[in-house]
Amino acid sequence: MKPKERVPFLLNHTNIDAFQDDLISWFKKEQRVLPWRENQDPYRVWVSEIMLQQTRVDTVIPYFNHFMSRFPNPKALADADEQEVLKAWEGLGYYSRARNLQNAVREVVESYGGVVPDDPDELGKLKGVGPYTKGAILSIAYDTPEPAVDGNVMRVLSRILYVEDDISKQSTRKLFEALVRELISKEDPSAFNQGLMELGALICTPKTPSCMLCPVQDHCRAFEKGAETELPIKASKKKQKKIPYLLLLIENDKGEVLIEQRPGEGLLASLWQYPMVPLEDVDEESVPVWMYGEYGLKVELGEKVDHVRHVFSHLIWEMDVVRAVVKSGSLDHERAKFVTPEAMLDYPFPVSHQKAHPYISP
DNA sequence: AAAACGGGGCT
DNA sequence: AGCCCAGTTTT
Structure with missing residues (x-):
């Protein structure tokens, strides 16, 4: 009816x-x-x-x-x-x-x-x-x-x-x-x-x-x-998929940190973030190779400082937060740049990445 | 019709 | 961990 x-x-x-x-x-x-x-x-x-x-x-x-x-x-x-x-x-x-x-x-x-x-x-x-x-x-x-x-x-x-x-x-x-x-x-x-x-x-x-x-x-x-x-009757929704990442806090010799703008469409469109390595596609040990391919930078990974679990409505990010320093190379990436910790705060960041700010901020 | 799209509060 | 919340757009 x-x-x-x-x-x-x-x-x-x-x-x-x-x-x-x-x-x-x-x-x-x-x-x-x-x-x-x-x-x-x-x-x-x-x-x-x-x-x-x-x-x-x-x-x-x-x-x-x-x-x-x-x-x-x-x-x-x-x-x-x-x-x-x-x-x-x-x-x-x-x-x-x-x-x-x-x-x-x-x-x-x-x-x-x-x-x-x-x-x-x-x-x-x-x-x-x-x-x-x-x-x-x-x-x-x-x-x-x-x-x-x-x-x-x-x-x-x-x-x-x-x-x-x-x-x-x-x-x-x-x-x-x-x-x-x-x-x-x-x-x-x-x-x-x-x-x-x-x-x-x-x-x-x-x-x-x-x-x-x-x-x-x-x-x-x-x-x-x-x-x-x-009441009301509501069909239950299926649970979110978990996706593992390495979140990199990359510092250069001037004390600046690497951030990048996300694509103009899709999840968190046009917001800024720290570089994330998708661990579903990249082995942990080949992260430096991946970094050089994506950003043109030779980096050395440092200590793991945190683990961040961020729940969205349809998926879950599991992020290991790791420090890194630039050893050589020059940045070659469309949407990434080095900024000072102070200037970083003028950019819109999703909450998932704000959770890593305390490891950067002066 | 189903999936994508954030984040926080409550149980 | 699962559910809920003053929904809309895209596929």
Whole structure:
């Protein structure tokens, strides 16, 4: 059965008006004070929504404040250097969010006079603005009754309406969008959408929801059945592949250290790092040979100073951190250079490599 | 439809 | 170690 056909049945026992009232009243009373809630500036809402993708509120707050003071409006972000934007994003992860955001903001400045579009189709065409972010901007900044379905909303609504569909499927997100279109308050779509998400963050949490404090407990079919922790249903994902590396802290005779910029696409695109030897392809004893081939440098390996294990969503880096010194040769590599330890800190580094900074820093 | 794409917090 | 989090893009 298609989403639209299922909606009437799923909402059959729900008092929509009462649900809206209970949710919105609770949100207006209990909502957290957050920097992006100071006003309805669409640019601020947009930046916050991008930062909040897969990222906790507490993590985002300092990044958001710094970002808004450095790039206060679309023009400021459009005019900035990409490396500077990445530096402001350093440590937040999912760095394509930053590059897509700047790409989209430049589009807004060039095509829409610096005003964030309030048209769903125009908004949805912007880089990095998917179904969720589009709905969030339209409802929160422009008071438009559009669904903004994220993981919180799916968890909350799966419990309230007892939906047992796998929330990792795209079709299930569409079902929840259709449900929200029926449920959403036309008077205050912003408070309704934010209320669903705030409820998911504060009350209807993944492991041990606080149902006794829930403002919509009376409307919740999962609570009625005592099955709130059984939902939502989500297919388990497979575990990450482990990849071993040697991370090299290479110093020259001037006390400078070798760093290189990663490729413009793919994992950690355009960020900087210390040279890494892929131990799946290179034997430990042939590392100097590999180094000479890749960088044109004869190096001598020194002491191993650390082991860093870094977990990504889809893989794990196991890195032995080893010191090395340049004996001879001249650097021959497109994207690598020697820098002083002080200058190094101006470059955006992934957290995995920041873990090795203490062995360099003066 | 599935995989790529970070990082941190909690259990 | 596994799961979760205010998702989107690419394949």
